[in-house]
Amino acid sequence: MMKIVLSGVNLVEAGPLKVFKEAIIAFSSCCDFEVICLVNNEMLFSDCKKSNVTFLEFPTVKNSWLNRFWFEYKVCYRLSQEISADIWFAMHDISPRVCTPLQFVYCHNPSPFYRASMKELKYERKLFLFSLLYKWLYKINIKSNKAVIVQQEWIGKFLVGELGARDYIVSKPLTSKPEKELIKNDFSNQSSITFFFPALDRTFKNFEVILNALSYLKDKELNVYKKIRVILTINEFSGEYARKIVSEYQDLEQVEFLGTIDYDEVIAQYKKCDVVLFPSKLETWGLPISEAKEFSKPIILSDLPYAHETLGNYTSATFFSPDEYVNLAEIMKNIVDGKHVFEHAHYEDSDAVVGSWKQLVEKFISIANEK
Structure with missing residues (x-):
């Protein structure tokens, strides 16, 4: 032995x-x-x-x-x-x-x-x-x-x-297979589209790129902005950084700052949302990426090495530069307009x-x- x-x-x-x-x-x-x-x-x-x-x-x-x-x-x-x-x-x-x-x-x-x-x-x-x-x-x-x-x-x-x-x-890490083989990518017949980003109040999670994208849409594409709903798992009680974020972007009516929620509620939010967002700049894995796949949700994620490797092979994803809020705003607008956004992602393990x-x-x- x-x-x-x-x-x-x-x-x-x-x-x-x-x-x-x-x-x-x-x-x-x-x-x-x-x-x-x-x-x-x-x-x-x-x-x-x-x-x-x-x-x-x-x-x-x-x-x-x-x-x-x-x-x-x-x-x-x-x-x-x-x-x-x-x-x-x-x-x-x-x-x-x-x-x-x-x-x-x-x-x-x-x-x-x-x-x-x-x-x-x-x-x-x-x-x-x-x-x-x-x-x-x-x-x-x-x-x-x-x-x-x-x-x-x-x-x-x-x-x-x-x-x-x-x-x-x-x-x-072991990951679960998607609940459904067919993933809904077209939301053009909906009056609103819900985007969900589950993350703690860490600076590298990059909440700003989402909120700046929404500010841009509110200024440039008000009709599109009104059809978007974003759920974030921070609020003013989550910490000093989160308090600063909530204060700075409190004029964004389409954002719901939920605060920290337990895992059962996280699962409920996954099931209710239409699209998962993951703009983080730093991860060794990025669990919400695996969870988005598990719940068969399309996902918008940072164009960084960790995200490609964690995502692996998936039929409904799109990547964007985590510093380019206008790029993210355009992706969100295209989703609202019913345009084709999500592609098949492929990653080959060694x-x-x-x-x-x-x-x-x-x-x-x-x-x-x-x-």
Whole structure:
């Protein structure tokens, strides 16, 4: 039986925690593995407990970056000597110093790929700093990994080409198949068309391009503007940045600022809307793209590498430059006018892609057996 360490002491919420749990379940479901999990709080993992899984808690690592560095480069080395694992899989970006035969790191933070501006300096200073410094955190000790694990191939290519990683494996999130084979693309017989953009109040989500497009239509194409309804999941209580957005665009009567909603309501909005918008400038995946496909909705999305790769093959999509609000306004006008907008999108995965956690486990076993 092989022994693997899954290190995720910094993962306590949302998507990264979900990914960590999926990894624990996948490796523990394989009878070939004894799994040692380094976690912040064992109580978060009650649904992952099995006879071949051991949890070690490190609750203070998140308290400061000094604690984090001490853990990654001192504590992990001592643990690797004590545990004598066959594989060490770091689940949160940083490649620790360990004396384990095989080492991998999961890179999920997209900050190094974002060009921050004064907007981030004012409203999201952590993102501003990460955009400048995080790639150097990625680079430290990255060559000690047999491969870096990423959600998209363009990230893997960057880490290999720019930061010196030895290889990459693309582990894509599982996605559901569309509810319907036929997707409604023509809304010319409707009195109004609803566009939905589910996103938190982060500066890189690019709410402004949608709102500027609507301002443009209100000024230039009032009849078109009146037929459009846009649903956003922010409001004045969502945070400082969202408050500024709502205040600046409060004259747009066709926009509904819903605020944060639970996932059941998100699903309800997907089902009710006509078109999904996704203008974000920064993602390692972009879950609403997959969800738009699941609910068989046409989608307008940023013409960026992450969006093409996440979308994959789909019969109803159109791309636009995320900085060009006039371009987006023209797309929305054409939809209202009943013109053909949505096309078939195609993306070809490479051999570096594994389609599930089960396949990634098998890949690790194969690599370990080669040594």
